[in-house]
Amino acid sequence: MRTLKALWAQPASRFAFAILSVIAFLVVFGGAVAPYDPLRQFSDEVLQGPSAKHLLGTDYVGRDVLSRLLAGTRLSVVGALEAVVIAAVLGVPSGLASAWMGRIGEWVSLRIADTLIILPFTVFAIAVAGTIGNGLQQAMVAVGVLISPMFFRVTRAVALGLRRTQYVEAAELMGATQWWTLRKHIWSKVLPNVAVAAAQATGASLLVVASLSFLGIGVQPPTPTWGGMLSADLGYLAQQSWAPIFPALLMMATVGSLNILADGIRDAGSPRRRRPGLVARLHRKETIDVAA
């Protein structure tokens, strides 16, 4: 609760929150507020520039770009969120468990994380599409599994650090069960770190999902997604070289807001540190983004 208040006190986080609220609104109502049906083809208005009728122009079969952008938000974002939920469900419990496992279990769990990290998203997702099937669910499970080491490592690192603290040792010596220690002492410290990882992972996952729909994996055309729109724009760069800007800007705003929010949660969780300026905070980002 205190963390949330500290988060709300940061102007940058409030700004990021505002942008993400707009995106969330589009996820739910994007199709409804779109001026036209995203699949409707105005066949005599192909590849047009912005006009009063089509605010962001039309694509190669005369579909309204603004409508496709608004309606495409849902699948782009929900797909990414689904992958992050899968990743957290896989990564957090195993990360906690690995801090208490014996040496062999620890070694094996670390090697599984290593293996998932070295598999490239795109190649793995293509393989999943080619064997299990090409669909949004399969693609999201594939991305979720590969992102899960992010959660595993964060959770494990925090839990390992806490395990050696004296108050956890004291609790264990006094006969507390592991489950009690976990709930009472560990969980509240793990949670903010998981939240930071979740915000980062959502941004990363958005980029991966866009890359996959660009390759035609997951959501199939003509269903609109940001990545799919960019893929369609690729064939008409000579005629409409500015067309990729709109989906790209929307993606930048979303992923950028998530990154700012991740930094904000990190700062809010450490109240004693003086908050540095924006540029100094960007410098602290030594973590390596998964898909960036």
Place this chain on the structure above:
Amino acid sequence: MSVAQATNPVVARPSADAVGSWVRRILNLVAITAAVLLLASVITFALGAMAKTNPAAAVLGETATEADIARLDRQFGLDRPLVVQYADWLGSAVRGDLGVSWFTTVPVSDSIAQALPVDLSIALLAIVLAILIGGAAGIGAALSNGGIFDRTVTIVCSLLGTLPPFVIGMALIVVFAVKADLLPAGGYVPIQEDPAEWLRFAILPSFALSLDVAASIARQLRTSLVGALRENYAIGAQMRGFSRRRVLFGHVLRNAAAPALAVIGLAIPLVIGGAVMTEKLFGLPGIAQLALQASEKGDVPVVLGTLLVTAVVVVLASLVVNVAQTALDPASRREPAKGGLG
């Protein structure tokens, strides 16, 4: 423990209980590499075992009789227990035999041997470019610590991280191929045929691929350089009259380069995965085209082969980076750093 430390185990301090002998370190590295390769092969094979396509039905079409399907199943060895199939598949894969395509009966290893050099040459050029661009930006930012160049680098790096790499590739196509007409927007010439032509086709994909990694390198190098410049030995050298530049290049850079190298190690899967994206952008005849076409038809041996080979390439490249990092960083030579292949 801060999150920055937690999520970046490669730069974390080595554990105190680690015993620093070379033999042990190498054995550890070999064990980790072997385990990761084995796990990657298990994951790959498991995907194949879960495949929905029945090869016989897929190849023979709808008119196939049950006897035909059974005969083809036997021919592909699919009527045996999974463990036997896995052992057989792994044994052949180790010897370089990845089976034959279900549709064209071309050996999978032949198709991959043809496609892989495309991705490898592009990825290698991308890493070289990333080291040059990221290194220059990181050093420049550290020298102008807090100045305008430093701020610009930081902001550009952050913005690059919010875009999928193929958008940058599209921007490059627009600028260099469509507007300026300097370079081809797509196509490929193998490097062994004509290196100059190859470079003309490879430079845009590699550049597009390198920017993300360059941003990571610049960010990491700047952070560790600024930290190292505050160390006593660096301040001492400056007080003895060496110029800031000389201290940076002569003393500090070598120590600060190790974490940046670790960034490259972590970036290798991204570069290889990104090479796949650039193939589609620039129409390169690489491993992704192979995998995508096979994936559409449900040609399982080709799909599995590409995944396995990609995993092996990434593991081996990470190993090289790991060894280079050890050679460069005196601290990691004393004690093995945890975090495996990174």
